[in-house]
Amino acid sequence: MVLLLCLFFFTTRTLELNTISLGQSIKDGQTLVSASGSYELGLFSPENFKSWYVGIWYKKVSTGTVVWVANREASISDASxxxxxxxxxxxxxxxxxKGTVWSSNTSRNSAEDSIAQLLDSGNFVVNDPNDSDSENFLWQSFNYPCDTFLLGMKIGINFxxxxDRHISSWKSMEDPAPGLYSMRIDPRGLPQLVVKKGPNITSR
Structure with a gap:
């Protein structure tokens, strides 16, 4: 696990919901909270860093520790x-x-009433509200891990x-862009879990 402990600036007004649907949105000061209250999703800004991101953080334990960032390579300059x-x-x-700085994708046909939901696992998913089967998620954040490996995530290469699904460190304590270190599967020979610094394997 690659994990950075940081202080962040949050100004949240919790919606007490774990889903958004067509016509709804999350803005600065609003968040989604998973049903158990373990995870929270919203806008945040790392301390002393004038950029804003949409992310997921622990709500009950290690409050403020971010575990996933949507737009880690495309920050927003303010809280808009x-x-x-x-x-x-x-x-x-x-x-x-109104410029799009980040968007998800899906290879499946979506239902007209698709929703985005923050699950108790910390997974942020797009699904049909009438179909809770994880195999049928239209999109999920667990497919795009950042620096934290949560229970239920998988890493590896889709041949x-x-x-290449892997986790990577932040660029710095304030910048969530991918850093030098990563943990991934090396598919050469017998597949192995390795830690790399840039292109070089440091441990396996």
């Missing part, structure tokens, strides 16, 4: 960001000028698409 879901089940984050 808005997270919403469209009629195709696509999540997007827009800045104050069909070439997508």
């Amino acid at each position: 960001g808005v997270l919403s879901i469209n009629d195709k089940g696509i999540l997007s984050i827009m800045n104050g000028t 069909v698409t070439g997508f």
